Amino acid sequence: MRVQALSVNPVDAKSTEGKGIYGRIKDQQPLILGWDVAGTVEAVGAEVTTLQLGDEVFGMINFPGHARAYAEYVAAPATHLVRKPATTSPADAAAATLAALTAWQALVTQANVQAGQRVLVHAAAGGVGHYAVQLAKHLGAYVIGTASATKRDFVLSLGADEVIDYQQQAFEHAIAPVDVVLDSVAGETQLRSLDVLKPGGTLVSILGLTPDTPARAEQRQVQARAMLVDSNEPGMQQVADLLASGALRSHVSLTVPFAELPQALDQILTGRTQGKVVVTL
Numbered sequence: 698m699r700v701q702a703l704s705v706n707p708v709d710a711k712s713t714e715g716k717g718i719y720g721r722i723k724d725q726q727p728l729i730l731g732w733d734v735a736g737t738v739e740a741v742g743a744e745v746t747t748l749q750l751g752d753e754v755f756g757m758i759n760f761p762g763h764a765r766a767y768a769e770y771v772a773a774p775a776t777h778l779v780r781k782p783a784t785t786s787p788a789d790a791a792a793a794t795l796a797a798l799t800a801w802q803a804l805v806t807q808a809n810v811q812a813g814q815r816v817l818v819h820a821a822a823g824g825v826g827h828y829a830v831q832l833a834k835h836l837g838a839y840v841i842g843t844a845s846a847t848k849r850d851f852v853l854s855l856g857a858d859e860v861i862d863y864q865q866q867a868f869e870h871a872i873a874p875v876d877v878v879l880d881s882v883a884g885e886t887q888l889r890s891l892d893v894l895k896p897g898g899t900l901v902s903i904l905g906l907t908p909d910t911p912a913r914a915e916q917r918q919v920q921a922r923a924m925l926v927d928s929n930e931p932g933m934q935q936v937a938d939l940l941a942s943g944a945l946r947s948h949v950s951l952t953v954p955f956a957e958l959p960q961a962l963d964q965i966l967t968g969r970t971q972g973k974v975v976v977t978l
């Protein structure tokens with residue numbers, strides 16, 4: 698595919714520092730980061746039946762493998778790409794890939810969120826969080842997000858029912874028990890999150906479980922599981938459908954041209970990003 702836009706994630710920045718998924722791809726030189734793309738199909742393999750030349754597509758390619766998507770042209774398994782809704786810009790589509798798919802796989806595949814349940818989304822203003830709030834609302838949940846004060850209105854605009862300023866309040870004392878927690882902070886936040894779960898509730902962490910979590914989860918009679926988003930797991934077509942229906946929107950807070958890609962990584966490294974950061978080609 699010819700790439701029109703790509704998005705940048707914390708895992709990109711972590712991988713440049715030898716963390717993230719660097720260990721999985723370090724032997725495949727030359728290393729080129731990037732997984733999230735939107736663009737146009739330029740060629741298809743002989744057995745591809747789902748895509749045609751000229752299709753506008755987007756997706757998260759080959760994660761957690763080596764996608765080499767910081768590029769003008771990218772090769773991808775056809776199953777990792779879906780058609781871009783006509784009403785979604787390439788930038789908004791490129792944004793709604795790894796982060797949106799993570800939200801889907803955490804809330805739907807892992808936690809099986811049901812209408813009427815109460816869901817706590819940490820880092821609700823960030824890349825994953827801002828899709829997770831919208832998705833949980835779409836699923837019919839009552840949604841509580843954590844964010845700092847300046848991002849409160851943004852998180853409310855996504856549909857959150859409550860926003861807790863985690864810098865001013867201990868969220869575990871501020872909210873009633875919940876059925877599901879989406880944890881993207883880990884550490885103490887993860888441990889304290891176990892205390893706000895109803896018995897039988899589920900915490901899904903996208904940062905791995907902290908050492909004390911399994912024992913505390915057992916003691917509290919709740920489930921705690923870690924997940925890694927996967928290009929081969931379901932969700933990408935549903936993300937496309939939700940973008941098309943307007944139930945899911947990308948909020949891109951910074952767009953830079955390809956030549957300024959390091960600026961996009963610098964923004965991600967602040968840890969304070971609102972919504973997504975996109976690079977256009």
Ligand SMILES: NC(=O)c1ccc[n+]([C@@H]2O[C@H](COP(=O)([O-])OP(=O)(O)OC[C@H]3O[C@@H](n4cnc5c(N)ncnc54)[C@H](OP(=O)(O)O)[C@@H]3O)[C@@H](O)[C@H]2O)c1
Binds near residue numbers: 707826971972
């Ligand atoms: N396992 C997986 O499959 C998977 C997938 C995607 C992402 N991740 C990981 O999950 C993390 C989040 O990813 P992301 O793309 O959402 O990152 P991001 O967009 O960089 O997240 C930035 C947001 O985090 C908020 N934040 C920071 N510390 C917080 C805290 N203690 N409590 C609440 N909010 C806090 C910030 O809000 P304030 O400025 O208001 O603090 C900011 O809006 C990253 O570490 C990433 O690597 C894992």
